[in-house]
Amino acid sequence: MPSAPVPVDADLGALPALPRRASTAEAVAGVLRTQISQGRILPGAQLREEQIAAALGVSRNTVRESFRLLGHERLVEHALHKGVFVRTIGPDGIREMYVTRRLLEPLGLGEIVASRETLAALDAIVAEAEQAAETGDWESVGTGDIEFHRRLVAAAGSVHVSSMFDGLLAELRLAFLQLPDREALHEPFLRRNRTLVDLLGRGDVKGARNELEEYLTAAETALLAVVTTTA
Amino acid sequence: MPSAPVPVDADLGALPALPRRASTAEAVAGVLRTQISQGRILPGAQLREEQIAAALGVSRNTVRESFRLLGHERLVEHALHKGVFVRTIGPDGIREMYVTRRLLEPLGLGEIVASRETLAALDAIVAEAEQAAETGDWESVGTGDIEFHRRLVAAAGSVHVSSMFDGLLAELRLAFLQLPDREALHEPFLRRNRTLVDLLGRGDVKGARNELEEYLTAAETALLAVVTTTA
DNA sequence: CTTGTCGGATTGTTCAACAATCCGATACCT
DNA sequence: AGGTATCGGATTGTTGAACAATCCGACAAG
Secondary structure (H helix, E strand, C coil), rough: CCCCCCCCCCCCCCCCCCCCCCCCCHHHCCCCCCCCEEECCCCCEEEEEEHHHHHHHCCCCCCHHHHHHHHHCCCCEECCCCHHHEEECCCCHHHHHHHHHHHHHHHHHHHHHCCCCHHHHHHHHHHHHHHHCCCHHHHHHHHHHHHHHHHHHHHHCCHHCCCCHHHHHHHHHHHHHHHHHHHHHHHHHHHHHHHHHHHHHHHCCHHHHHHHHHHHHHEEEHHHHHHHHHH | CCCCCCCCCCCCCCCCCCCCCHHHHHHHHHHHHHHCCCCCCCCCCCCCCHHHHCCCCCCCCHHHHHHHHHHHHCEEEEEECEEEECEEEEEEEEHHHHHHHHHHHHHHHHHHHCCCHHHHHHHHHHHHHHHHHHHHCCHHHHHHHHCCCCCCCCCCCCCHHHHHHHHHHHHHHHHHHHCCHHHHHHHHHHHHHHHHHHHHHHHHHHHHHHHHHHHHHHHHHHHHHHHHCCC
């Protein structure tokens, strides 16, 4: 039983800023975002206002608002009087993504070796991806790869950089969707991620930086090779 | 006169991707963005849909679309059923900004010392700011300061990083607007920018990195001091 | 001085209409 | 055939009005 009947104000400030419910427009954006990132709507496809409004039972205006939300995430492109289209990633887009990755991903390495928990989390992600690879679930391997690199950057501790990088990884996923054979692409990089964790576990930041650099160069080359031949 | 009547296709690809005309919603967003960044609408102020719609002669729906655009630039905050408000920057926001600046601004230093044009451009910006300072135009000094650091990051060559950093600097300008005495804030940093350009001109990247680090720490401290006392 | 309730104000969303623009088809010209 | 002009349907852009949902301050009650 409560032994202190003395009234005391609850400790405020400790409360977790309430979770901002979603409006209809945001819900629509969420649905579309999911469909796109899962590849159910392919890059290049047009999103027609009326069609989506009808399919989801909302008004055109609400759909338009959701388009505006997705637009700034660079998942869709908006062409005046033409409509919005799921973004297609070309060679230039890939090169830009890797310029950025090379710049940002090394930034968190120092923090990572100093944090046992972060190291353990990274190890777990790679381990999970390795299991997925054995069962041939390359979809999950791809997801794990993205999650792994997301954490690398998150370790740098900048909310601005992290949220921007999240957007970039969504773009990257978009690029993956345009490819045929995903196994050939992901398999070598899974091994590199493993090497990377091990180096970090040993505190070898310089070695990790090199390995990461090689990873990125190899990944860019591979992606470019596939994209330029298919496109 | 043209000496070759042989028909030849014009060289495409060299054309500068046409400048994407603006829709009404974007125009509205532009007006609001300008008003905000010039301090004519203060941080914390609410933007009422009907009021703005009436003032600009557009419909509420269009205004709402423009709010969505500004929201992703983090110039305004959107609270469900309450409205949109010009973003206020608190101590946490400032600390986050400087974590990010410390991470990103050093990234382009190496590229800068290798480019005579970039160095010249930076020098010109500081020179202009120095002139503005003499005439007591601290507004322009602030603008120059922001432009200077924008270029530092742009030199890193990543479109993702650059566009994100542009947004961050818009936030920073917002923070400046909340302050009273701008001279005391900008004057010391103008001198630091001069030192920085000189170091870069001499190719002293390591020295520049140190100077930059000191600049950022001093700026953060100064901003925090003012914000915590006024708020 | 806290708690409950009411009502105006503002936002969220829908709907229908029309203007502006795009794009493919068709017709026309050489 | 190859190029150009024109037309019309389809889609987007924007408006204005309407109503529901929600917020917030004021006032009343305990």
